[in-house]
Amino acid sequence: MNKILVTGASGQIGSELIPVLREKHGSDNVIASVHESHLLDEVDLTGPSVELDVTDKKQVEDIIESTQPDTIFHLASVLSALAEQDRQLAYKVNFEALYTILENSVKYGVDKVIIPSSIGAFGLDTPAVAPNDTLQRPNTIYGISKVLGELLGNYYYSMTGLDVRGVRLPGVLSWKVEPTAGTTDYAVAIFYGALISGKYVCYLRDDTKLPMMYMPDAVNSLILLSEADGSKLQHRADFNVAAISFTPAELATAITKRLPHFEMEYAIDPMRQAIADSWPDELIDDVAKTEWGWNHKYGLDEIVDDMIEKLSIKLQDKIG
Numbered sequence: 001m002n003k004i005l006v007t008g009a010s011g012q013i014g015s016e017l018i019p020v021l022r023e024k025h026g027s028d029n030v031i032a033s034v035h036e037s038h039l040l041d042e043v044d045l046t047g048p049s050v051e052l053d054v055t056d057k058k059q060v061e062d063i064i065e066s067t068q069p070d071t072i073f074h075l076a077s078v079l080s081a082l083a084e085q086d087r088q089l090a091y092k093v094n095f096e097a098l099y100t101i102l103e104n105s106v107k108y109g110v111d112k113v114i115i116p117s118s119i120g121a122f123g124l125d126t127p128a129v130a131p132n133d134t135l136q137r138p139n140t141i142y143g144i145s146k147v148l149g150e151l152l153g154n155y156y157y158s159m160t161g162l163d164v165r166g167v168r169l170p171g172v173l174s175w176k177v178e179p180t181a182g183t184t185d186y187a188v189a190i191f192y193g194a195l196i197s198g199k200y201v202c203y204l205r206d207d208t209k210l211p212m213m214y215m216p217d218a219v220n221s222l223i224l225l226s227e228a229d230g231s232k233l234q235h236r237a238d239f240n241v242a243a244i245s246f247t248p249a250e251l252a253t254a255i256t257k258r259l260p261h262f263e264m265e266y267a268i269d270p271m272r273q274a275i276a277d278s279w280p281d282e283l284i285d286d287v288a289k290t291e292w293g294w295n296h297k298y299g300l301d302e303i304v305d306d307m308i309e310k311l312s313i314k315l316q317d318k319i320g
């Protein structure tokens with residue numbers, strides 16, 4: 001039996017990872033921990049949920065000690081755009097709490113900790129088409145925290161045996177929970193604009209090409225890596241995973257093919273544009289393919305079709 005604790009469970013990824021984990025491992029074996037109690041209703045309540053502020057060291061210790069998880073999916077994080085606006089919060093959540101989670105995992109005999117990294121772990125010195133192992137000098141507080149997560153993950157594995165694993169996720173598109181704190185959020189918000197008002201004002205330049213992925217692929221990458229045969233892994237917490245790359249203009253064109261009245265305007269946000277400009281255009285994920293059989297399923301057309309279908313139902317009261 002595999003008992004799993006998920007932090008940041010009510011977020012964009014957690015809210016979609018939890019139902020899949022519960023289906024695989026049984027509802028009672030997957031504990032969803034959320035930051036604020038009012039969000040408890042938002043996570044799938046078909047199994048146990050607890051309130052957890054990961055910056056509260058005692059709470060983290062109490063929950064790991066009392067729930068005795070075999071695996072922790074540590075998703076609690078402050079994402080790129082919010083982290084630049086509130087460095088202190090980002091430091092507490094992305095740096096200090098990460099250490100608390102890892103130390104308590106060692107102390108209470110957790111087997112595995114899965115920590116998503118990000119394209120944010122790359123920087124201006126990284127090639128535009130980024131290999132798995134390359135220069136990483138991010139110039140954002142979020143990116144620095146992601147490199148720390150990768151390095152600490154590899155360190156804890158070699159020094160303590162705690163099996164820390166992680167994928168560098170591209171921007172993730174999904175329809176269930178709307179992202180609000182990242183740099184790639186436009187790629188989701190654009191669908192809300194297209195369906196509700198027929199318009200969207202994009203904060204990134206039309207030619208800003210970034211790696212992106214649909215949520216089912218992102219969830220699958222986390223689960224596949226968590227289940228991979230450890231003896232075959234040369235890397236641990238630092239795998240590129242890729243699906244597609246596109247620009248805002250290309251996404252707008254794909255939406256216009258389905259919703260011909262859609263119009264896109266641009267009002268560039270210098271902070272998010274600078275973050276996006278420091279990230280690679282594409283990730284090469286050959287290492288993940290070789291070491292644990294990763295492959296994505298969804299391309300741009302499949303994503304756009306599914307987003308429009310699902311959001312049309314979700315937003316039916318708001319669509320005129």
Ligand SMILES: NC(=O)c1ccc[n+]([C@@H]2O[C@H](COP(=O)([O-])OP(=O)(O)OC[C@H]3O[C@@H](n4cnc5c(N)ncnc54)[C@H](O)[C@@H]3O)[C@@H](O)[C@H]2O)c1
Nearest residue numbers: 008010011012013035053054075076077116118169171172
């Ligand atoms: N969504 C993406 O496009 C994307 C891309 C690359 C990497 N990632 C990574 O995936 C992970 C999950 O991201 P997400 O998209 O679900 O983000 P999200 O912002 O939707 O969710 C983050 C979660 O962290 C929780 N959180 C924040 N502060 C907390 C605290 N003090 N204690 C406990 N919980 C706290 C929030 O309540 C939220 O549920 C993060 O590590 C993120 O860096 C996400």
